[in-house]
Amino acid sequence: MSGPLWPRGLRSRLLVAFVVVTVLGAVVAAWSGAGTAGAALVASSEQRLTEALTGQIGAVTPGLAYPPDQGALERLRSAAGANTLVTYGSLRSADGVAADLVPDSLRTAVRTGNRMVTQRTTGGGEPWLLIGTPVMITAPDGARTPSGIEVYAARDLAGVEREIAGMARSAVVTAALTLPLAVLLALLAAGSVLRPVRDLRDTARRLAAGDLGARSNPRGADELADLTATVNEMAGSLQESMAALRRMQADARRFAADVSHELRTPLSTLTAVVEVLSMSADGMEPDARESAQLAITETRRLVTLVEELMEVSRFDAGTARLRVEDLDVAGAVRDCLRARGWSHRVELVAPGAVPARLDRRRVDVVVANLVGNALRHGEPPVRVVVAASGGEVLVEVTDSGPGLPEHVLPHVFDRFYKADAARTRTPDSGLGLALALENARLHGGDVEAGNRTGARGARFVLRLPRESGDR
Template identity: 65%
Template sequence: MTAWRLWPRGLRARLLLAFVLTTVLVAAAAGAASAGSASSSLVDAAQQRLTKTVTDQLGALTSQLDYPPDQDALDRLRSALGPDTLVTYAALRSENGTASRLATEALHTEVRSRQRLVTQRLSVDGVPWLVIGTPIVITALDGTRTPSGIEVYSAHDLTGVRQQTDALTRAAAIAAAATLPLSILLALLAAGGVLRPVRQLRDTARRLARGDLGARTEPKGADELAELTMTVNDMAESVQTSMTTMERMRNDAKRFAADVSHELRTPLSTLTAVVEVLATTADGMEPDARESAQLAITETHRLVNLVEDLMGISQFDAGTAQLRLEEFDVADAVRRCLRARAWLGEVELEAPDGIRLLADRRRFDVIVANLVGNALRHGAQPVRVRVSTSAARVFVEVTDHGPGLSEEVLPHVFDRFYKADTGRARTPGNGLGLAIAKENARAHGGELDADDIPGAGARFVLELPRNPEAR
């Protein structure tokens, strides 16, 4: 977990780190391999040189020996070969320096058994040594070679060779370290080349997310990034086409609703006048005729309300809805709204006097009427309206004790023409009341929210600023 946290998260940082690590590791591996090869060559060359020196010396001295040799002969041979030399013959030994200590029993055994020159490298107390062991062979005039029984062991200090190999290793390490700045520079160039198209795609995606559907990135090259760029451009083109089509259809639908509503106002005004005359004479009609007349009157009023609501919605869609602000007492405005619709006896009102609000009184009345009417139609008694205030806001809360708002209904409760019970097509209302209430609340800089109170019913909370001009 700790190593994962230390690993950089940014793509640029990961590319840089991976490139630098790869370059340094390759340089270090190459340096170590070359240093090792050079060190091995140095040691082999030193061993060959020392071995040749010993064999040349012995070649010049063996012809002067008497066989079998005595102690004096062994001493002369050992002295001629130099320091750190051991010469043995049967029980006789002539030695100086460290040769007798360095020449192991295994080396002695191998020299006697193989009757040829044998070398051994070892380290004693941190000092590297090369021990050369060789038998002296007597060569007769006819070329016959006979072991003389004399064995020579010569030890040579390889400290100088080790110092040379250490110097090579240090040089390789310095060379690997010297590649670090260059690798960082190359990594920056490579990361820039890789990440530049990625950043351009990111910027394009951000512009698309902000609503700039014309944002595009020009593809460069023919690699995978160019293919990704073309794919993103194709996606953006498809989204732009779809959004343009949807926007045109939405505007056409809004324009159609506004035009139809406007065109229906005049004939509906005439029809309303006729219906009012019909209402005054309905009591004198036969029962069947009176029922038909009442149905015509009811449906005409519904149609008039629908047209009025459609015209109100079209004003919000077109951005032409205007507020006529005036200061009024909120409790008085709510009472007037309930009294005008004969709801005072059906609604419990908790509204202290003295709460002043600067708002469009007509639109405020529409909001309260739609909320209370919705509670009375779809909820159950008691229906309560509670007015409260804070330093800068006014709250109007409408609650009922009906079935409440289910999880399926709640997200759509303010949608236009939405009805929770699709089978009740003839229920009062046209599905626009709550949508109009929310639009009016937003026009004041306020908000209208709905939620479900478990065991109590639905609750709608209207929140308006005391002074919308101070927003």
């Protein structure tokens, strides 16, 4: 059941349901009791009136002569009381409303059945009980035969109806008096039922807020207590799992940081050797030169990976800090492209100087990662647009490649994520975009990933505040 008028809260629904059921039960019980009492009162009144009429007739009939004359009928009618009709063949004696109220069907039932017949009817807006009975002649041997005299009496039931109406009113009053009691009982019942539910709600909120030690105390041995115990078990299992996960994450971060740190010294030595090898590679035999170039490429790739791992470990440890300075963002982007030899491959659109206070090194890292990603995975032309919008600096990087598939979009900033799992030997470590996002957020900015509207290609937008405080 639902609708605009039906209460939405569980407490309100319990109150309404409890009150409705209680009041309906009281109404049904009171009304049923009133109906039963009314029926019993009518039956009792009918029995009393028929017995009274029988006694009145029996007091006169022994002195009547048969066949009776008009005078005998008059005496019998007078003995039966007001509103009585007495007939014998064509003779009749009537008083009051009886002659008008007695229907032919009642007369036929009395005449053919030779027994007393009663019928309730309404006349003049009042309820009446019609009683029809034949007068029987008892022979010395006890045999009873009809005398042909018929007595019809109309008895007023208005008093009985008033008593029944009074009982109905009493039933309504009784049902009405149950309403405040039902509301009180509903409040008590709802409070006792909803208290454990509120406790569970509060516990769930604390768990959702990160307090994994939140628990509820089970009360009683009902279904709510079982539910509370189950929630506590679930919270305990979740707490243990999260603790284990945090330990594993801490171990993994510590391992990456330790390995990166330990690799710096041997990699520095190896880099120096590789640089010497690079200078002398031109004089080598073709096979040796190819092997040397491969060693140089892989060594540089390894150095880049270690540097990125160390940067990631600083973000994870919370030790990464900004060193802000007055910066022309357009000039910084231009320097980034020139330093990496990308100036002839990338179109830069900048309206002029775009001043801001940012960390130059970290802005360079973000732009290099976004442009490098476009050059590796997109298609030319690659365009970088630098603009200022209010208190923000926007750097938009677009390419003309196939764009980002829908299943890739949610994961482009995940660490070590590669859209094509088969491309494991690319220079891209899978950390570039993750580091770009971390550096942007360290400034209080963000990086958005998507596809160009109305054209092919991916679109990345770097948003940075023009005033980044030291962090």
